[in-house]
Amino acid sequence: SSLSTIKVTKTSLSPDSIINLDQGDPTLFEPYWRRMGDKCTVVIGGCDLMSYFSDVSNICWFLQPQLGDAIKRLHRVVGNAVTEDRHIVVGTGSTQLLMAALYALSSPADRHPVSLVAAVPYYSGYKDQAEFLRSGLYKWAGDAHTFDEDGPYIEIVTSPNNPDGAVREAVVNREEGKLVHDLAYYWPQYTPITQPLDHDIMLFTFSKCTGHAGSRIGWAIVKDKEVAKKMTEYMVISSIGVSKESQLRAAKIIGVLSEYCQHFMTADSENFFEYSSSILKERWGRLRNVVKNSKIFSLPKYPQGYCNFSGKYTDPNPAFAWLHSKEDIDWESLLREHKIIARSGQRFGAGPKYVRISMFSPPEMFNLFLERLSAIIVNTNGNVVT
Amino acid sequence: SSLSTIKVTKTSLSPDSIINLDQGDPTLFEPYWRRMGDKCTVVIGGCDLMSYFSDVSNICWFLQPQLGDAIKRLHRVVGNAVTEDRHIVVGTGSTQLLMAALYALSSPADRHPVSLVAAVPYYSGYKDQAEFLRSGLYKWAGDAHTFDEDGPYIEIVTSPNNPDGAVREAVVNREEGKLVHDLAYYWPQYTPITQPLDHDIMLFTFSKCTGHAGSRIGWAIVKDKEVAKKMTEYMVISSIGVSKESQLRAAKIIGVLSEYCQHFMTADSENFFEYSSSILKERWGRLRNVVKNSKIFSLPKYPQGYCNFSGKYTDPNPAFAWLHSKEDIDWESLLREHKIIARSGQRFGAGPKYVRISMFSPPEMFNLFLERLSAIIVNTNGNVVT
Numbered sequence: 033s034s035l036s037t038i039k040v041t042k043t044s045l046s047p048d049s050i051i052n053l054d055q056g057d058p059t060l061f062e063p064y065w066r067r068m069g070d071k072c073t074v075v076i077g078g079c080d081l082m083s084y085f086s087d088v089s090n091i092c093w094f095l096q097p098q099l100g101d102a103i104k105r106l107h108r109v110v111g112n113a114v115t116e117d118r119h120i121v122v123g124t125g126s127t128q129l130l131m132a133a134l135y136a137l138s139s140p141a142d143r144h145p146v147s148l149v150a151a152v153p154y155y156s157g158y159k160d161q162a163e164f165l166r167s168g169l170y171k172w173a174g175d176a177h178t179f180d181e182d183g184p185y186i187e188i189v190t191s192p193n194n195p196d197g198a199v200r201e202a203v204v205n206r207e208e209g210k211l212v213h214d215l216a217y218y219w220p221q222y223t224p225i226t227q228p229l230d231h232d233i234m235l236f237t238f239s240k241c242t243g244h245a246g247s248r249i250g251w252a253i254v255k256d257k258e259v260a261k262k263m264t265e266y267m268v269i270s271s272i273g274v275s276k277e278s279q280l281r282a283a284k285i286i287g288v289l290s291e292y293c294q295h296f297m298t299a300d301s302e303n304f305f306e307y308s309s310s311i312l313k314e315r316w317g318r319l320r321n322v323v324k325n326s327k328i329f330s331l332p333k334y335p336q337g338y339c340n341f342s343g344k345y346t347d348p349n350p351a352f353a354w355l356h357s358k359e360d361i362d363w364e365s366l367l368r369e370h371k372i373i374a375r376s377g378q379r380f381g382a383g384p385k386y387v388r389i390s391m392f393s394p395p396e397m398f399n400l401f402l403e404r405l406s407a408i409i410v411n412t413n414g415n416v417v418t
Numbered sequence: 419s420s421l422s423t424i425k426v427t428k429t430s431l432s433p434d435s436i437i438n439l440d441q442g443d444p445t446l447f448e449p450y451w452r453r454m455g456d457k458c459t460v461v462i463g464g465c466d467l468m469s470y471f472s473d474v475s476n477i478c479w480f481l482q483p484q485l486g487d488a489i490k491r492l493h494r495v496v497g498n499a500v501t502e503d504r505h506i507v508v509g510t511g512s513t514q515l516l517m518a519a520l521y522a523l524s525s526p527a528d529r530h531p532v533s534l535v536a537a538v539p540y541y542s543g544y545k546d547q548a549e550f551l552r553s554g555l556y557k558w559a560g561d562a563h564t565f566d567e568d569g570p571y572i573e574i575v576t577s578p579n580n581p582d583g584a585v586r587e588a589v590v591n592r593e594e595g596k597l598v599h600d601l602a603y604y605w606p607q608y609t610p611i612t613q614p615l616d617h618d619i620m621l622f623t624f625s626k627c628t629g630h631a632g633s634r635i636g637w638a639i640v641k642d643k644e645v646a647k648k649m650t651e652y653m654v655i656s657s658i659g660v661s662k663e664s665q666l667r668a669a670k671i672i673g674v675l676s677e678y679c680q681h682f683m684t685a686d687s688e689n690f691f692e693y694s695s696s697i698l699k700e701r702w703g704r705l706r707n708v709v710k711n712s713k714i715f716s717l718p719k720y721p722q723g724y725c726n727f728s729g730k731y732t733d734p735n736p737a738f739a740w741l742h743s744k745e746d747i748d749w750e751s752l753l754r755e756h757k758i759i760a761r762s763g764q765r766f767g768a769g770p771k772y773v774r775i776s777m778f779s780p781p782e783m784f785n786l787f788l789e790r791l792s793a794i795i796v797n798t799n800g801n802v803v804t
Contacts, residue, residue: 057470065465072465076663078458078671079451081632084443084625124510124657131656135551160655165521166554239470246467246662248510269546270517271510275661276632285464 045400052373053390053401056194056351060392061243064307065285072288074281081276091257092264094273095122099283102290103251106241107228109290110305111340112218114230118253119260122274123267126216126237126250130188131161131270133233133252136262137186137210138169147173147181150188151203153195153354153380155214158188175381176203183208189231190214192223195380195388196332197350199223216240221308223348224337232256238282240351242289242304247278293341305341312349315391315398319353322402326409328358353389359412363387370404431786438759439776439787442580442737446778447629450693451671458674460667467662477643478650480659481508485669488676489637492627493614495676496691497726498604500616504639505646508660509653512602512623512636516574517547517656519619519638522648523572523596524555533559533571537589539740539766541580541600561767562589569594575617576600578609581766581774582718583736585609602626607694609734610723618642624668626737628675628690633664679727691727698735701777701784705739708788712795714744739775745798749773756790 045051065072086096099122104115123129138146148162152175162172173179176187187209191200194217202211213231217223219241234253239245254260267273289304323331334348357363362384364376377386393401431437451458472482485508490501509515524532534548538561548558559565562573573595577586580603588597599617603609605627620639625631640646653659675690709717720734743749748770750762763772779787 055470059469062465062468065463065468068464070463073461073463075459075461076667077451077456078454078674079448082448082451082630083445084441084631086632124661125659127655128657140552157655164652164655165551166526168552168554244468245470246472246659248657248659248661266550269513269543269550270656271514271634273632273634275510275634275664277663277667278661281462281663288464 045396048371049400050371050373051393051397051401051404053393053397054373054375056240056390056392058239058243058245058351058392059394060311061304061308064304065243068288072285074284076277076280081280084273086273086276086279091119091260092121092267094264094267095120096276096279096283099249099251099279099286102283102286103236106286106290107253109293110220110225111228112225113215113234113236113253114228115253118255119257121252121254121260121263121267122279123250123252124271124274125239125248126214126235126252127157127161128267128270128274129235129250129252129263130158130212130214132263132266133212133235133259134162134167134170134186135266136259137212137233138167139184140169142184144183145169145171147171147179147183147185148188149173149176149179149185149204150190151176151200153193153377153382153386154188155190155194156375156379159381179204184210186210186212188212188214190216192217192348192350195352195375195377195386196354197223197334197348197352198332199348217351220305220339220341220346221312222350224339224346225341226337227340233259238286242285243308244282244285247282248275249278249282309346309349312351312391313347316347316349316353318402319391319405322406322409323355325406326412328412329409330356330358332356349391351391353391355387355389357385359385361385361412366408370408372401372404431782434757435786436757436759437779437783437787437790439779439783440759440761442626442776442778444625444629444631444737444778445780446697447690447694450690451629454674458671460670462663462666467666470659472659472662472665477505477646478507478653480650480653481506482662482665482669485635485637485665485672488669488672489622492672492676493639495679496606496611497614498611499601499620499622499639500614501639504641505643507638507640507646507649507653508665509636509638510657510660511625511634512600512621512638513543513547514653514656514660515621515636515638515649516544516598516600518649518652519598519621519645520548520553520556520572521652522645523598523619524553525570526555528570530569531555531557533557533565533567533569534574535559535562535565535571535590536574536576537562537586539579539581539763539768539772540574541576542761542765544574545767565590570596572596572598574598574600576602578603578734578736581738581761581763581772582740583609583720583734583738584718585734603737606691606725606727606732607698608736610725610732611727612723612725619645624672628671629694630668630671633668634661635664635668695732695735698737698777699733702733702735702739704788705777705791708792708795709741711792712798714798715795716742716744718742735777737777739777741773741775743771745771747771752794756794758787758790 100120107113107115213234238249336345339346375388486506493499493501599620624635722731725732761774
């Protein structure tokens, strides 16, 4: 079969193994999709999907109509975003769409690049994206809390936030500001769905919704027609659209997800969001159990919220743990000594006393991580780490 | 079935229909792949291809190994490029890879952006790509023939060239120059394959090789390891890799293509390159027949060449016709009056007396185009168009 060579090799971990918890690779949701058997299987013939075009009547002419429909249905079912009379722009992950949003919201007529801000701790990728091409359209201006320049600016509001899981709102709140809401984690497995959001530009990604990171499918829900046009223009100049195969598969999987949410809500094991939140909840419980033994290390606390989707009060279970140390240590180096790779708080505009750890690792790896973290805590309990 | 909604609607053309020959959408090769039945079909399960990662031991860690293997095999079979000991970087079309090459070849340490040049007539997209983000790393410097600035530069060499089909070599030839070879059309259906090319960075695209434009798969063959690393970095920052579904399907289709080239060379109808070149050859014959009746319009002439792949002398059959007028007319406007949309020579750095016309349109559309062009020629024969 065509897939025979792509099975992932399961590596068995040893006490010497390096554990990479730097990225948030969401393969832990794979067993759910395996259990769904061929309900989500797509079959693509050699002569299918050959054209650049999907729907020439749409502003985003490379969006497969069935993916646009599936996205709108899922948001209605989950209740996390308003899509009526909104434009959908599809991207190669929400990563490419953030670049498209910067392009759409900046103005070539301005002599000065527009400032891009996000509240600390901010997702490390934003700074890289804003700076790597040295664009004259926009420039990275760092922490939204300390931003005091006059003139136009763009603020990225990430909610729940990566790295720290906090529910957020815009910080600067000035008239000349434009907002991009990155809602990658505003799904029921990560946080209570308290209301359908209705911002100007809202970014979502298939990666964090269902765990299909390899498909590189993201979408923007956009209010303004001209902004949707300019975002589409960015996609055309930078890659002439987005993989049709991925779009087709995302449409299929998102369709099945919506179907199961609508018709099997009572059977928890059949509902993806119940399944994925139960895994994350169990992991968070175990991690908190380990960290509570430390006098110097801590995790953020999150308030419960009423989730309109599940119809009950739920705890947030973020995709990343944002570990803090009261004492003056360099978390990233300390973890590296214990063969754990994680991302330093410095990358997020916070200090080295913070570190971001993926909660998405394979089960065996997560177990080994907790073992090593327990050992670190025993070694450091009550002591300043040197 | 999951594909039931994606069949392209065949619009039937009327004398009033607008004919769009602006883009080169290669759907004319679809019948070949349809005839292949399920030989190129891919089946992707709901739990497949979920990870960001494909091969962490490779510089381009998001490249599916079977796609890398299929690409190398195809180049060996066709004989158009050297791949031994070269790095393969996959992209969302060769469009994204050109951006990656500009990033990799420019230097953040330089105070001035590096100049990007291409010989007129150059592909219109290069200028857009170089300018749209106002990068401080590189700047568009136009025609390579008239380039006279000192210092480092990047020259894009497109061969066969888009728009005019010419076989090309580098023009500036100075020590401080870096070259990117865009070889999208260096396949047997477009031009004789005279030698395996072996340049520093060579770009190819699935779109023009087999006609699968919707998959958005391109690849770069790169000599230098550090350049391959920086191109990969561009892909990571701008989109965290490339659709795995498209990569899987491209691997399958390219694999079948190579297989048929190796084992069914004698049965012309079974060989994709024979099939596609026969369609283009027939179209070029009919187009030349129409244009020869004009005293003021002309098409480029191409020398025959010995094609190592087919083992015979063949005529080039470019993907675009590059029409020229001796008289002072604006081709784009003239065609538009006759409800034909084509791209003005001005977009390619040439004058409005040139126009680029896609040879890839559906058969019915190509026929109507020739009818209308005949009428234009009858109207203008020997006369200056006003």
